Amino acid sequence: xxxxxxxxxxxxxxxxxxxxPVVATIATRFDDVDVQGHINNAAVPVIxxxxxxxxxxxxxxxxxxxxxxxxIAGLTIEYAAELLYPGNxxxxxxxxxxxxxxxxxxxxxxxxxxVAIYAETTLVVADENGAAPLPEGLRKNLNRILLGQATQEPxxxx
Amino acid sequence: xxxxxxxxxxxxxxxxxxxxPVVATIATRFDDVDVQGHINNAAVPVIxxxxxxxxxxxxxxxxxxxxxxxxIAGLTIEYAAELLYPGNxxxxxxxxxxxxxxxxxxxxxxxxxxVAIYAETTLVVADENGAAPLPEGLRKNLNRILLGQATQEPxxxx
Amino acid sequence: xxxxxxxxxxxxxxxxxxxxPVVATIATRFDDVDVQGHINNAAVPVIxxxxxxxxxxxxxxxxxxxxxxxxIAGLTIEYAAELLYPGNxxxxxxxxxxxxxxxxxxxxxxxxxxVAIYAETTLVVADENGAAPLPEGLRKNLNRILLGQATQEPxxxx
Amino acid sequence: xxxxxxxxxxxxxxxxxxxxPVVATIATRFDDVDVQGHINNAAVPVIxxxxxxxxxxxxxxxxxxxxxxxxIAGLTIEYAAELLYPGNxxxxxxxxxxxxxxxxxxxxxxxxxxVAIYAETTLVVADENGAAPLPEGLRKNLNRILLGQATQEPxxxx
Numbered sequence: 001x002x003x004x005x006x007x008x009x010x011x012x013x014x015x016x017x018x019x020x021p022v023v024a025t026i027a028t029r030f031d032d033v034d035v036q037g038h039i040n041n042a043a044v045p046v047i048x049x050x051x052x053x054x055x056x057x058x059x060x061x062x063x064x065x066x067x068x069x070x071x072i073a074g075l076t077i078e079y080a081a082e083l084l085y086p087g088n089x090x091x092x093x094x095x096x097x098x099x100x101x102x103x104x105x106x107x108x109x110x111x112x113x114x115v116a117i118y119a120e121t122t123l124v125v126a127d128e129n130g131a132a133p134l135p136e137g138l139r140k141n142l143n144r145i146l147l148g149q150a151t152q153e154p155x156x157x158x
Numbered sequence: 159x160x161x162x163x164x165x166x167x168x169x170x171x172x173x174x175x176x177x178x179p180v181v182a183t184i185a186t187r188f189d190d191v192d193v194q195g196h197i198n199n200a201a202v203p204v205i206x207x208x209x210x211x212x213x214x215x216x217x218x219x220x221x222x223x224x225x226x227x228x229x230i231a232g233l234t235i236e237y238a239a240e241l242l243y244p245g246n247x248x249x250x251x252x253x254x255x256x257x258x259x260x261x262x263x264x265x266x267x268x269x270x271x272x273v274a275i276y277a278e279t280t281l282v283v284a285d286e287n288g289a290a291p292l293p294e295g296l297r298k299n300l301n302r303i304l305l306g307q308a309t310q311e312p313x314x315x316x
Numbered sequence: 317x318x319x320x321x322x323x324x325x326x327x328x329x330x331x332x333x334x335x336x337p338v339v340a341t342i343a344t345r346f347d348d349v350d351v352q353g354h355i356n357n358a359a360v361p362v363i364x365x366x367x368x369x370x371x372x373x374x375x376x377x378x379x380x381x382x383x384x385x386x387x388i389a390g391l392t393i394e395y396a397a398e399l400l401y402p403g404n405x406x407x408x409x410x411x412x413x414x415x416x417x418x419x420x421x422x423x424x425x426x427x428x429x430x431v432a433i434y435a436e437t438t439l440v441v442a443d444e445n446g447a448a449p450l451p452e453g454l455r456k457n458l459n460r461i462l463l464g465q466a467t468q469e470p471x472x473x474x
Numbered sequence: 475x476x477x478x479x480x481x482x483x484x485x486x487x488x489x490x491x492x493x494x495p496v497v498a499t500i501a502t503r504f505d506d507v508d509v510q511g512h513i514n515n516a517a518v519p520v521i522x523x524x525x526x527x528x529x530x531x532x533x534x535x536x537x538x539x540x541x542x543x544x545x546i547a548g549l550t551i552e553y554a555a556e557l558l559y560p561g562n563x564x565x566x567x568x569x570x571x572x573x574x575x576x577x578x579x580x581x582x583x584x585x586x587x588x589v590a591i592y593a594e595t596t597l598v599v600a601d602e603n604g605a606a607p608l609p610e611g612l613r614k615n616l617n618r619i620l621l622g623q624a625t626q627e628p629x630x631x632x
Contacts, residue, residue, distance in 0.1 A: 029520065030523055035350070041233065
């Protein structure tokens with residue numbers, strides 16, 4: 001389907017072979033299934049969010065941003081295959097971009113060993129005045145698990 | 159937030175001034191609200207889908223594709239402002255691309271007159287062998303409401 | 317089905333002819349539909365809750381309980397007929413019991429003029445120590461719309 | 475809270491000490507959390523349903539009812555304590571009543587060893603004409619795990 005669609009932002013080849021620093025196993029629910037008998041497209045962001053909570057915990061985000069709020073600024077999902085119920089989904093998460101006030105996570109969701117979903121989520125950190133610079137501690141943790149980091153800096157201490 | 163984020167696919171200026179051919183009014187639900195007190199990011203695809211059902215009906219999609227299935231191939235959402243509960247959301251939908259086996263819808267969601275969400279969804283039409291050419295009747299209806307059509311073909315009978 | 321089931325708590329005959337003091341119109345969503353093609357049983361509490369928010373607002377509950385929290389203590393639903401999508405549901409709400417620290421709401425959900433759902437929800441008002449007496453202002457408002465009140469106190473100023 | 479509420483259908487003492495024949499472990503989701511910071515009352519039926527799918531599979535219901543449909547006729551939930559996120563919920567399911575065309579399941583949901591939810595669900599089996607007699611194979615399997623069966627018929631071959 002890809003030639004015919006404008007789905008070109010994420011590098012699927014890279015994501016297919018990425019060893020994700022954080023992997024969450026999420027159980028699908030009967031409630032996620034629609035009348036077509038598969039996981040509805042709108043249930044996928046719920047599952048991705050669930051994996052993101054584990055990701056955020058792994059990088060210590062809640063403690064590091066303190067009273068600031070994480071806000072979702074953007075979400076892109078490419079549905080490469082149907083997700084089915086019942087069954088678990090394995091979601092790998094990695095940082096693909098670190099900006100001044102935001103960062104981007106790329107995720108794949110696999111079921112039965114096959115990648116079914118490619119996703120990209122941008123989180124902004126905000127205080128009472130709006131978007132605010134990422135705290136240094138958070139930036140440091142994000143840098144440790146930046147996509148491609150291992151290849152680019154093979155001698156780095158991660 | 160836009161300079162700092164990779165959210166650049168959709169042309170916000172164009173969408174801000176688009177007169178949408180299909181507009182749906184969707185009520186938010188208490189169930190859409192998360193612990194931050196606003197509509198959760200993952201509830202937005204549910205609301206967009208609801209508007210898309212009205213859009214599909216407006217272009218007579220269910221009848222025109224017959225036994226073929228509409229599948230969501232891609233979804234991009236830019237969260238420009240928070241959506242709040244209670245309150246309705248007005249969602250405008252327009253066709254932004256027509257391919258061989260798929261087409262793309264762009265949507266904005268407004269609350270209290272302000273655009274809070276920009277979204278782009280790609281639907282593929284599939285038969286038992288996978289992606290299949292769009293039926294001619296559907297292609298014709300999609301062409302009638304293609305974004306920018308009025309400018310490109312000022313003499314067209316829409 | 318009723319003779320064969322233990323569904324006997326609510327008085328359906330009374331509810332069928334009740335003129336509800338608060339009626340909310342809730343739109344069903346495609347997301348409420350399950351693989352059987354009807355509104356899933358677990359979507360009904362979401363819809364009832366939505367109507368309850370309107371009910372609570374009508375009796376000024378949020379202002380009257382101040383910093384206390386409303387907690388759901390019990391929920392009983394009798395599914396008399398299937399709810400279908402698309403289409404609105406009309407939900408009537410009335411008070412059926414007023415206790416010391418809690419009260420009970422009875423609701424019916426009608427679609428196309430037919431009662432499809434009978435429901436009963438018990439809310440407890442709680443402060444930091446747990447269940448707390450209903451504030452007098454709330455009790456007064458609840459008494460005004462108590463089920464059967466009109467018959468019992470025909471001269472009451474409602 | 476119990477003295478003050480009409481929540482008296484289920485025998486909590488019996489359920490507290492029941493050794494359930496089917497126990498499902500369901501993960502809560504961030505999406506289940508509402509603005510009060512706990513699992514919303516309307517998310518509980520979704521979780522109970524998830525456990526019921528496992529229960530139905532354990533008693534071979536899908537195969538035994540063939541082309542008949544299982545329909546939910548009634549649902550009663552008593553919320554004894556708040557469920558919190560993150561964390562798993564252990565849901566025990568047992569048959570509490572077997573009728574001619576329906577049967578009733580009782581469930582408890584425990585979190586961190588404490589029972590938070592008592593629930594009772596009545597399922598009707600239906601064919602194209604409405605409620606239909608339970609198939610004998612299903613009735614046999616239901617009888618094997620009927621609540622109190624072991625005590626009442628200690629010599630039974632289960």
